[in-house]
Amino acid sequence: MPRPRLLLLLPSTTYRTAAFVEAARRLDVELTVASDHSNVFGAEQPAGLLALDFAKPERAVEEVRAFAMAHPLAAVVGVDDDTAIVAAAVAEALELPHNPFEAALAARDKHRQRVRLAEAGVPVPPFALRRLDEEPDRLARRASYPCVLKPLRLSASRGVIRADTPGEFVAALGRLRRILAAPDAAACGEPARWFLVESFVPGPEVALEGLLEEGRLHLLALFDKPDPLDGPFFEETIYVTPSRLPNQAQAALGECAARAACALGLRGGPIHAELRYNDAGPWLIELAARPIGGRCSQALRFGEGEGRASLEELILRHALGLPIATCERERxxxxxxxxxxxxxxxxxxxxxxxxxxxxxxxxxxxxxxxxxxxxxxxxxxxxxxxxxxxxxxxxxxxxxxxxxxxxxxxxxxxxxxxxxxxxxxx
Amino acid sequence: MSDEIRITAEPLDDQRCRFDVSRPVYPSGVRRFGSAADAQGSPLAEAIFAVAGVTEIIVSERTVTVAKQTAAPWPVVGKQVGAAIRAGLSGGAPPVAPEVRRTDPAQDDTLYERVAEIFATRVNPMVAQHGGRVDLIDVQDSTVLLRLAGGCQGCGMADVTLRQGIEALLRDSVPEVAAIVDITDHAAGTDPYFAASKK
Known part of the structure; x- marks a missing residue:
C-alpha cells in the first residue's frame, strides 16, 4: 500500500520548517513541501518540492490540483496565518478534511474575526475599523482611552501600539502608517490601508494552544505570560505552562476559546489564541487557525516516555487521520x-x-x-x-x-x- | 594551558546534540560510530555508548555529535555524555582509534566518489544559486556526513533543501546511501539565504 502523501505549506521565512519536516519524517509519509520561493532542487525533485504564491490562494489551488493528478494527496497542512488560508482552499478543492475557507479567512482578518465573534456573543474588546488615511486628529477625538491601534494583518504584535491620550493616538497612527508602508506590509494590499482601534483590556494575558477535532477543542496548553503586556508596545517574552491562574479562570478561558473557534466556523486543526482575564471574565483578543509561532512549540511535548510527540506530530497526525496517543502535555x-x-x-x-x-x-x-x-x-x-x-x-x-x-x-x-x-x- | 576540559552542549533537536570540546577530539578528520561494537578501541566513543539510549556518535576535530533514542531530555543525558567525554579524553590512549573500522571500507570509498561527483556536478551548482555550498565530509558505513555553508548555513529552508532536495537526489542516484547526517552549526550561520522572522 502506498504511503500517504502530505503537502506541507512552508513560508520561506518561517521558524517552523525543521520541526514540521522532522515530524513528517517520523510519520514516514511521502512529503511534498510547497514554499513561496522556488527551491533550487525543484526541477530535480518535482514530487517533493513545489513553489506556490501563498498570496493568491485561487492560483495555488489550480497548481496543487494539477500536481495532485500525478501525486494524490492525503492531507494539506499550513503552518502560519497565510498558509492556513491556502491549505483550507486547496483541501476544499481536493475534498480533503479541512476548515471552511470562509472560516480560515475570518481567522486571518482581525476585523472580520471581531465582527463574527461579537455577533456570536464571544467577549471581545470594543473595536472600530478605521482607514489609515483618515485625518488623525478627527480619529483621535472619536477614540475612547486607553485604546490600542492594530494593523489588520501583521503578526507577533508588530504595529500594535497603545494610546492613552489623543496626542499619543496621533503619534501612534503616524508610526503605524510608516510600518504599513513597508514593502512586506504593503504587500497585504487592501488590508494594509485599514487598522483597528480597540479598547485596551487590562488583566493578565495568556496564550492557548488547542487542536480542533470535528469542532471539538482539545486544550493542549495554556501559557501564562508573566511579563506585563500593558503597552505602549506588546513585546512577548516569556510563556510558561501550566498556567498559574485559578482553575475556574482557566476553565473559562478554555471555554471562551472554544466558543470563538466555533463562532468562526473552524472545525479541525490547530488554533492559537491570545486571551485576557479580569473581573469581567475572559476576553478573546486574537484567535488564529495555526499553531504557536516562532520556535515556541519546542516547549511543548505530549505524552511521556518513548511515545512522546511534538506539537507538529500531533498536527500532522490529525491532518492525516492517524491515531493520536494523547493530547496530554508532559507532567x-x-x-x-x-x-x-x-x-x-x-x-x-x-x-x-x-x-x-x-x-x-x-x-x-x-x-x-x-x-x-x-x-x-x-x-x-x-x-x-x-x-x-x-x-x-x-x-x-x-x-x-x-x-x-x-x-x-x-x-x-x-x-x-x-x-x-x-x-x-x- | 589549563587541564580543565570545557564542554558546551547544544541540542540540535530531541534526538541529536552537539558537544563543543575545548580540546582536540579527533584532529585527523571525521568519524562516525553507529554502534557500541563499532566503538571498540576508541575510549571516548566507548564511554559515550555506555550512556543509556545513545545510538550514534560523530566526532570531528573538537566536536562530538551524539544521537539518542530515549525520552530523557538533553540536560540529563548531556551531563552523562559530558562526563563520558571527559573520561574518554583523560586516559593515556588516543580518545578515538586512528583506524576506521568500517563494515565495508571499499564500498564507502566507492560511495564517497559517487557522492562527491554528484555534489560537484549537481548539488553545488544548484545551491550556489542561493550563495550556498555543501561540503561532503565523509562517507562512513554508507552514511553521508555533510556540512552546509554560505547561504545554506542557518537558512530557514535548510531542512527542506537537505531532505527534499539533496537526500531525495541521493536516494534516486545512489540508493546504497543509508542515511545523511548534517553536522552543520546552523546557529553560527551569519548570512542565511532565508532568515526566519517572528511568524
Whole structure:
C-alpha cells in the first residue's frame, strides 16, 4: 500500500520548517513541501518540492490540483496565518478534511474575526475599523482611552501600539502608517490601508494552544505570560505552562476559546489564541487557525516516555487521520523566552551562552539572529533567539529563563549605512 | 594551558546534540560510530555508548555529535555524555582509534566518489544559486556526513533543501546511501539565504 502523501505549506521565512519536516519524517509519509520561493532542487525533485504564491490562494489551488493528478494527496497542512488560508482552499478543492475557507479567512482578518465573534456573543474588546488615511486628529477625538491601534494583518504584535491620550493616538497612527508602508506590509494590499482601534483590556494575558477535532477543542496548553503586556508596545517574552491562574479562570478561558473557534466556523486543526482575564471574565483578543509561532512549540511535548510527540506530530497526525496517543502535555512545567531585541543594529556576538546553558532547568539556548539586522517592536519582526526551560513547577521554569537571560550579553553594532531592506533578499 | 576540559552542549533537536570540546577530539578528520561494537578501541566513543539510549556518535576535530533514542531530555543525558567525554579524553590512549573500522571500507570509498561527483556536478551548482555550498565530509558505513555553508548555513529552508532536495537526489542516484547526517552549526550561520522572522 502506498504511503500517504502530505503537502506541507512552508513560508520561506518561517521558524517552523525543521520541526514540521522532522515530524513528517517520523510519520514516514511521502512529503511534498510547497514554499513561496522556488527551491533550487525543484526541477530535480518535482514530487517533493513545489513553489506556490501563498498570496493568491485561487492560483495555488489550480497548481496543487494539477500536481495532485500525478501525486494524490492525503492531507494539506499550513503552518502560519497565510498558509492556513491556502491549505483550507486547496483541501476544499481536493475534498480533503479541512476548515471552511470562509472560516480560515475570518481567522486571518482581525476585523472580520471581531465582527463574527461579537455577533456570536464571544467577549471581545470594543473595536472600530478605521482607514489609515483618515485625518488623525478627527480619529483621535472619536477614540475612547486607553485604546490600542492594530494593523489588520501583521503578526507577533508588530504595529500594535497603545494610546492613552489623543496626542499619543496621533503619534501612534503616524508610526503605524510608516510600518504599513513597508514593502512586506504593503504587500497585504487592501488590508494594509485599514487598522483597528480597540479598547485596551487590562488583566493578565495568556496564550492557548488547542487542536480542533470535528469542532471539538482539545486544550493542549495554556501559557501564562508573566511579563506585563500593558503597552505602549506588546513585546512577548516569556510563556510558561501550566498556567498559574485559578482553575475556574482557566476553565473559562478554555471555554471562551472554544466558543470563538466555533463562532468562526473552524472545525479541525490547530488554533492559537491570545486571551485576557479580569473581573469581567475572559476576553478573546486574537484567535488564529495555526499553531504557536516562532520556535515556541519546542516547549511543548505530549505524552511521556518513548511515545512522546511534538506539537507538529500531533498536527500532522490529525491532518492525516492517524491515531493520536494523547493530547496530554508532559507532567513537568515548561517555559520559553523569545529573547527581546533591545535596540536596532546587527547582532555581532553573544556572550554568556555557556553560563546560560548551565543554569539548572535550562533545556536550550538558541540564538537565531546572528549577523542579522535587528529592529525592535513595533517595527521589527525578529527575535534574537529563544531560551527553553523545564522544571517541576511553573515558577521554577520561569526563574530559570530569567536567570539564563541575565547571563547573556549581546554585542549589537549599528547597521551598515547601505543595509539591505529588512525583507529577505530573494 | 589549563587541564580543565570545557564542554558546551547544544541540542540540535530531541534526538541529536552537539558537544563543543575545548580540546582536540579527533584532529585527523571525521568519524562516525553507529554502534557500541563499532566503538571498540576508541575510549571516548566507548564511554559515550555506555550512556543509556545513545545510538550514534560523530566526532570531528573538537566536536562530538551524539544521537539518542530515549525520552530523557538533553540536560540529563548531556551531563552523562559530558562526563563520558571527559573520561574518554583523560586516559593515556588516543580518545578515538586512528583506524576506521568500517563494515565495508571499499564500498564507502566507492560511495564517497559517487557522492562527491554528484555534489560537484549537481548539488553545488544548484545551491550556489542561493550563495550556498555543501561540503561532503565523509562517507562512513554508507552514511553521508555533510556540512552546509554560505547561504545554506542557518537558512530557514535548510531542512527542506537537505531532505527534499539533496537526500531525495541521493536516494534516486545512489540508493546504497543509508542515511545523511548534517553536522552543520546552523546557529553560527551569519548570512542565511532565508532568515526566519517572528511568524
Amino acid at each position: 513537568v512545567a515548561a517555559s520559553v523566552m523569545m529573547i527581546p531585541t533591545p535596540r536596532p543594529g546587527v547582532l555581532r556576538a553573544v556572550t554568556g551562552v555557556e553560563a546560560a546553558r548551565a543554569v539548572e532547568g535550562i533545556d536550550e539556548v538558541l540564538i537565531t539572529a546572528m549577523g542579522q539586522e535587528l529592529v525592535p517592536l513595533p517595527e521589527g519582526s525578529r527575535y534574537l533567539g529563544f531560551l527553553f526551560a523545564r522544571a517541576p513547577s511553573p515558577a521554577g521554569a520561569e526563574e530559570a529563563l530569567r536567570e539564563a537571560h541575565a547571563k547573556l550579553g549581546f554585542d549589537i553594532v549599528p547597521p551598515p549605512v547601505d543595509a539591505a531592506p529588512l525583507a529577505h533578499r530573494a
